[in-house]
Amino acid sequence: MKSGRDxxxxxxxxxxxxxxxxxxxxxxxxxxxxxxxxAHAGDCRRAADWLCAELAAIGLxxxxxxxxxxxxxxxxxxxxxxxxxxxxxxHYDVQPVDPLELWHSAPFDPKLVRNDDGTARIVxxxxxxxxGQVMTFVEALRALRAEQGTLPLRVSIVIEGEEESGGAxxxxxxxxxxxxxxxxxxxxxxTSMLEGGVPAITTALRGMVGEDxxxxxxxxxxxxxxxxNAARNPIELLCGILASVxxxxxxxxxxxxxxxxVQDPLAEVxxxxxxxxxxxxxxxxxxxxxxxxxxxxxxxxxxxxxxxTFEINGMTGGYTGDGFKTVLPAQASAKVSFRxxxxxxxxxxxxxxxxxxxxxxxxxxxxxxxxxxxxxxxVVPSDGPALPAALAALGAEWGxxxxxxGSGGSIPVVSExxxxxxxxxxxxxxxxxxxRIHSPNEKYDLxxxxxxxxxxxxxxxxxxxx
Amino acid sequence: MKSGRDxxxxxxxxxxxxxxxxxxxxxxxxxxxxxxxxAHAGDCRRAADWLCAELAAIGLxxxxxxxxxxxxxxxxxxxxxxxxxxxxxxHYDVQPVDPLELWHSAPFDPKLVRNDDGTARIVxxxxxxxxGQVMTFVEALRALRAEQGTLPLRVSIVIEGEEESGGAxxxxxxxxxxxxxxxxxxxxxxTSMLEGGVPAITTALRGMVGEDxxxxxxxxxxxxxxxxNAARNPIELLCGILASVxxxxxxxxxxxxxxxxVQDPLAEVxxxxxxxxxxxxxxxxxxxxxxxxxxxxxxxxxxxxxxxTFEINGMTGGYTGDGFKTVLPAQASAKVSFRxxxxxxxxxxxxxxxxxxxxxxxxxxxxxxxxxxxxxxxVVPSDGPALPAALAALGAEWGxxxxxxGSGGSIPVVSExxxxxxxxxxxxxxxxxxxRIHSPNEKYDLxxxxxxxxxxxxxxxxxxxx
Numbered sequence: 001m002k003s004g005r006d007x008x009x010x011x012x013x014x015x016x017x018x019x020x021x022x023x024x025x026x027x028x029x030x031x032x033x034x035x036x037x038x039a040h041a042g043d044c045r046r047a048a049d050w051l052c053a054e055l056a057a058i059g060l061x062x063x064x065x066x067x068x069x070x071x072x073x074x075x076x077x078x079x080x081x082x083x084x085x086x087x088x089x090x091h092y093d094v095q096p097v098d099p100l101e102l103w104h105s106a107p108f109d110p111k112l113v114r115n116d117d118g119t120a121r122i123v124x125x126x127x128x129x130x131x132g133q134v135m136t137f138v139e140a141l142r143a144l145r146a147e148q149g150t151l152p153l154r155v156s157i158v159i160e161g162e163e164e165s166g167g168a169x170x171x172x173x174x175x176x177x178x179x180x181x182x183x184x185x186x187x188x189x190x191t192s193m194l195e196g197g198v199p200a201i202t203t204a205l206r207g208m209v210g211e212d213x214x215x216x217x218x219x220x221x222x223x224x225x226x227x228x229n230a231a232r233n234p235i236e237l238l239c240g241i242l243a244s245v246x247x248x249x250x251x252x253x254x255x256x257x258x259x260x261x262v263q264d265p266l267a268e269v270x271x272x273x274x275x276x277x278x279x280x281x282x283x284x285x286x287x288x289x290x291x292x293x294x295x296x297x298x299x300x301x302x303x304x305x306x307x308x309t310f311e312i313n314g315m316t317g318g319y320t321g322d323g324f325k326t327v328l329p330a331q332a333s334a335k336v337s338f339r340x341x342x343x344x345x346x347x348x349x350x351x352x353x354x355x356x357x358x359x360x361x362x363x364x365x366x367x368x369x370x371x372x373x374x375x376x377x378x379v380v381p382s383d384g385p386a387l388p389a390a391l392a393a394l395g396a397e398w399g400x401x402x403x404x405x406g407s408g409g410s411i412p413v414v415s416e417x418x419x420x421x422x423x424x425x426x427x428x429x430x431x432x433x434x435x436r437i438h439s440p441n442e443k444y445d446l447x448x449x450x451x452x453x454x455x456x457x458x459x460x461x462x463x464x465x466x
Numbered sequence: 467m468k469s470g471r472d473x474x475x476x477x478x479x480x481x482x483x484x485x486x487x488x489x490x491x492x493x494x495x496x497x498x499x500x501x502x503x504x505a506h507a508g509d510c511r512r513a514a515d516w517l518c519a520e521l522a523a524i525g526l527x528x529x530x531x532x533x534x535x536x537x538x539x540x541x542x543x544x545x546x547x548x549x550x551x552x553x554x555x556x557h558y559d560v561q562p563v564d565p566l567e568l569w570h571s572a573p574f575d576p577k578l579v580r581n582d583d584g585t586a587r588i589v590x591x592x593x594x595x596x597x598g599q600v601m602t603f604v605e606a607l608r609a610l611r612a613e614q615g616t617l618p619l620r621v622s623i624v625i626e627g628e629e630e631s632g633g634a635x636x637x638x639x640x641x642x643x644x645x646x647x648x649x650x651x652x653x654x655x656x657t658s659m660l661e662g663g664v665p666a667i668t669t670a671l672r673g674m675v676g677e678d679x680x681x682x683x684x685x686x687x688x689x690x691x692x693x694x695n696a697a698r699n700p701i702e703l704l705c706g707i708l709a710s711v712x713x714x715x716x717x718x719x720x721x722x723x724x725x726x727x728v729q730d731p732l733a734e735v736x737x738x739x740x741x742x743x744x745x746x747x748x749x750x751x752x753x754x755x756x757x758x759x760x761x762x763x764x765x766x767x768x769x770x771x772x773x774x775t776f777e778i779n780g781m782t783g784g785y786t787g788d789g790f791k792t793v794l795p796a797q798a799s800a801k802v803s804f805r806x807x808x809x810x811x812x813x814x815x816x817x818x819x820x821x822x823x824x825x826x827x828x829x830x831x832x833x834x835x836x837x838x839x840x841x842x843x844x845v846v847p848s849d850g851p852a853l854p855a856a857l858a859a860l861g862a863e864w865g866x867x868x869x870x871x872g873s874g875g876s877i878p879v880v881s882e883x884x885x886x887x888x889x890x891x892x893x894x895x896x897x898x899x900x901x902r903i904h905s906p907n908e909k910y911d912l913x914x915x916x917x918x919x920x921x922x923x924x925x926x927x928x929x930x931x932x
Contacts, residue, residue: 035789036787036788036789036790036791037787037788037789038788095791096785096787096789096791098785098787099687164791165789165790166789166790206691208691208792210790210792212790217754217755218753218754218755219753219754219755220753220754220902220905220906221904221905221906222753222904222905223875223903223904223905224775224777224779224803224805225672225674225805225873225874225875225876226770226873226874226875226899227753227770227874228760228770228775228777228803228805228874229717229758229759229760229761229769229770229773229775229776229777229805230746230749230750230758230759230760230766230767230769230770231750231753231755231758231759231766232755232757232759233759233777233778235708235778235780235781235800236708236709236712236777236778238705239704239705239706239708239709239778239781240705240709240714242701242702242705243702243705243706243709243710244709246702248706251695280696283696284696284697287684287685287686287688287693287697288683288684288685288686288830289683289684289685289697289698289830290829290830291698291828291829291830292695292696293695293696293697293698293699293828293830294694294695294696295695300696300697301696303695303696304692304693304694304695304696307695309690309694309695310695311690311694311695311699311702311792311794312699312701312702312705312783312784313690313784313785313790313791313792313793313794313795314701314783314784314785314786314791314793314795315701315705315781315782315783315784315786315798316781316782316783316786317778317780317781317782318778318779318780318781318801319562319564319779319780319801320780320781320782320799320801321502321503321562321564322502322503322504323501323502323503323562323631323632323838324502324631324632324676324678324779324801324803324838324839325502325561325562325630325779325780325801325904326674326676326777326779326803326904327779327780327904327905328777328779329779329780332781333786334701335784335785335786335790335791337690337694337790337792339690339691339694339695362757362759363756363757364754364755364756364757364759372789372790373790407691408691408692408693408694409689409691409692410691410792433692436686437689438687438688438689438791438792438793439686439687439688439689439793440686440687
């Protein structure tokens with residue numbers, strides 16, 4: 001640090017005003033901004049408008065900006081005359097909520113629920129991913145401006161509304177607004193800490209390829225008593241195709257060229273991970289599992305942080321309601337995804353999957369594909385002053401040295417920011433692995449929210465002085 | 467025939483009153499009596515009440531009789547002092563209607579639609595299976611009673627409301643009412659003619675075993691970016707299990723003992739079928755297919771009439787809505803069925819399937835099964851005077867010799883009538899293979915309905931004289 005900046009009055013203000021910060025987050029969480037479902041397009045715009053108004057109230061130059069899809073929120077704080085310039089990224093859209101019947105309270109009626117140990121959690125869709133995380137940054141700005149009049153550095157903000165639905169419009173938007181958005185470093189708040197309150201900056205992220213595949217056989221649904229056996233069953237066909245993507249014994253994906261360019265982590269990195277990462281039992285136990293299911297020879301955490309995957313995210317065909325219906329359906333479909341690591345090209349992986357499906361198609365059957373996502377893995381370089389400054393600031397807030405980790409998730413913005421703006425990103429988040437993101441009863445610990453705000457106050461101070 | 471019974475006045479009345487017969491069928495079709503869906507329980511009862519009232523109006527002693535499920539309609543016509551006694555069976559319940567968006571008109575708003583060739587079809591759920599077919603018999607009774615005062619033979623009727631949802635209550639009901647329901651022969655109207663208006667009596671029926679199988683892995687839905695690879699995916703697991711039931715090359719079901727006791731049809735039967743049955747191209751072409759998909763070495767029609775099958779009737783897991791959701795679900799489920807031929811024991815087939823699934827379950831995973839149906843195949847003996855008399859009557863009506871055929875469908879009532887009442891059944895129906903039963907836009911040709919009524923007038927006359 002270059003200066004002895006006193007952040008304590010700002011941190012005190014964060015503590016003092018936590019209740020009103022929470023009220024604002026709840027207002028945000030009440031907006032059902034599900035980007036994947038066209039019926040919620042109006043809600044996505046409402047969320048953008050709400051966020052824009054909040055940023056303007058803090059004193060930022062904020063605007064809602066159109067895209068071919070859901071709008072972007074862009075804001076600039078020019079209160080700092082000098083110092084580095086950071087670009088903050090988050091997303092205001094959320095995942096769908098089904099299966100709704102598994103929620104203990106309505107997903108868009110946020111609740112503060114007391115835990116058995118006296119702590120509390122915020123329960124709602126988006127509480128953790130990503131509205132709660134976005135608001136840690138927004139509330140940090142509010143406290144800094146309120147207490148000090150100016151921010152310690154220049155801040156720009158872009159919050160998108162399509163992170164959960166492909167995010168096709170982000171890259172063109174960044175490219176089209178390159179001059180306005182370019183800064184020294186990007187700050188992205190969409191990741192987790194380690195269990196037990198160990199703060200972490202994510203430096204390796206996987207890419208993703210998503211595919212929607214539909215197999216068509218007969219021209220209409222058939223009676224299985226009349227046509228069974230004789231007419232091709234698209235569910236059975238799709239089962240066979242999807243089951244053949246992975247070798248059951250080794251757990252390896254069998255698509256030709258899938259592992260081309262994929263490298264194992266360095267021995268020293270593996271050793272560091274072994275020291276800080278949860279064991280297989282600790283990682284899988286909380287979700288009711290004990291044995292890693294994927295590639296042999298890798299721990300569960302290694303599979304997540306450094307190995308590519310194949311997953312079936314959804315599948316449907318035929319009659320799936322109550323009772324029984326002896327239908328032989330005309331079609332069956334599945335949503336599948338691949339998480340990619342450094343060295344893999346999303347376009348090549350997508351083509352390999354499509355070739356594999358087509359090669360297994362018998363006569364009379366056709367296939368349709370729809371692409372979702374498609375991003376390279378990214379690795380954040382550890383040189384330069386920003387990473388150590390941010391790690392130190394997080395360590396000071398959480399009372400535990402901060403660590404660098406890999407992430408199994410895919411945050412395409414990291415490679416898009418690099419591609420469009422030539423900037424590296426720092427991925428700093430306060431979520432926990434048990435936040436149930438994308439699942440019923442998503443939560444964000446009140447501690448994550450509260451100390452997340454305090455963390456950003458410290459990180460912005462540290463980056464200003466780095 | 468023993469007598470020169472003149473049925474022409476009755477047949478003329480059928481022709482003259484077709485419009486009011488059609489009005490009554492439409493009233494019946496408007497009742498959404500979907501037995502598999504609990505929300506329609508009241509509609510099932512309404513359908514039973516409606517049918518009971520119609521039979522009483524004709525002059526039968528009709529009643530609605532309680533069961534642990536949907537009620538039965540039972541009726542007796544005692545206007546004939548002598549002659550043989552027949553028991554007619556049909557069902558008033560219908561299949562679910564999804565996918566609703568594929569219907570061109572509302573499934574319970576019946577329409578008479580004109581075909582390009584000037585003929586017409588009745589379009590509604592249940593038009594063919596089985597309300598239209600049931601009403602051919604009811605309207606025949608009405609015309610006979612109206613024209614002649616009495617029926618030519620003694621008639622009892624049982625119409626159930628659970629044929630499409632397992633039919634668990636029929637056998638106990640037949641057993642409990644054995645003295646009341648026992649007759650000389652059962653008449654069942656739930657089968658098809660051959661294409662091109664060739665009348666047929668079905669003499670071989672397959673049995674069925676249905677299973678609902680659900681695989682559970684993690685204790686909750688997971689984020690595939692965090693847990694993908696490392697946590698078992700139940701959809702992928704279920705795909706692998708279901709794909710392993712059948713050998714991809716030979717098309718044979720691989721469950722141990724599956725073909726024990728199964729015999730190929732006699733060479734002379736195969737030759738007869740080859741003469742009358744549609745070719746693979748004729749059978750599969752109308753539904754957009756050209757190549758039989760099942761067991762090698764059997765024609766499509768042989769697969770349907772005399773070979774056992776394995777079918778996946780429905781499958782669901784994970785996210786199946788619009789867009790994409792990178793979920794790794796906690797469970798996946800499928801509905802599967804086996805059609806059985808003579809020699810196969812439904813209990814043994816069910817056990818073999820369950821053993822197969824359990825043997826493939828890895829650590830951490832559990833499976834739940836729910837049984838649906840479970841009936842032996844049945845073969846109707848061709849000795850005695852009833853079969854030739856009915857064949858002759860049908861031939862006279864349709865202007866083409868009637869034939870005996872096998873059916874791929876399962877009509878458990880045949881074996882249940884045999885077991886509970888010791889009676890053989892004649893399966894006489896006027897549906898066509900293209901009736902889209904169990905599918906959107908189900909139809910029943912106006913010709914099937916009209917000449918079906920006329921057929922029953924002739925068949926009842928012929929049986930009275932046989």
